[in-house]
Amino acid sequence: MELTLKYFGRIAELTGKTEEIRSAAVETVDELDSVLRREYPGLSMATYTIAVDHEIVQPSFPLKTKVEVALLPPFSGG
Numbered sequence: 001m002e003l004t005l006k007y008f009g010r011i012a013e014l015t016g017k018t019e020e021i022r023s024a025a026v027e028t029v030d031e032l033d034s035v036l037r038r039e040y041p042g043l044s045m046a047t048y049t050i051a052v053d054h055e056i057v058q059p060s061f062p063l064k065t066k067v068e069v070a071l072l073p074p075f076s077g078g
Contacts, residue, residue: 001023001024001025001026001063001064001065002021002022002023002065002066003021003022003023003024003032003063003065003066003067003068003069004019004020004021004066004067004068004069005019005020005021005022005036005068005069005070005071006018006019006068006069006070006071007019007070007071008070008071008072008073009072009073010046010048010073011043011046011048011071011072011073014040014042014043014046015036015040015042015043026063027062027063028059028060028061028062028063029050029052029057029058029059029060029061029063029069030059030060031063032050032063032069033050033059036071043071046073047073047074048071048072048073048074049071049072049074050069050070050071050072051069051070051072052067052068052069052070053067053068054068054070056072
């Protein structure tokens with residue numbers, strides 16, 4: 001499965017990138033999150049929300065190929 005991953009704010013700092021395209025053998029957002037936390041250990045200490053194709057989703061959300069997955073840090077108001 002090919003996924004476009006986008007990282008914002010603190011998440012981009014922890015991964016060292018703002019975007020990447022990767023192949024992953026995962027079926028759900030939760031499985032992808034586990035893979036990313038193993039690859040980028042700093043994510044385990046971070047708080048973030050995951051969106052798929054611009055919609056915030058639950059961890060059990062099923063993934064399909066050619067989707068955009070964004071890891072979003074907490075929003076701050078002002």
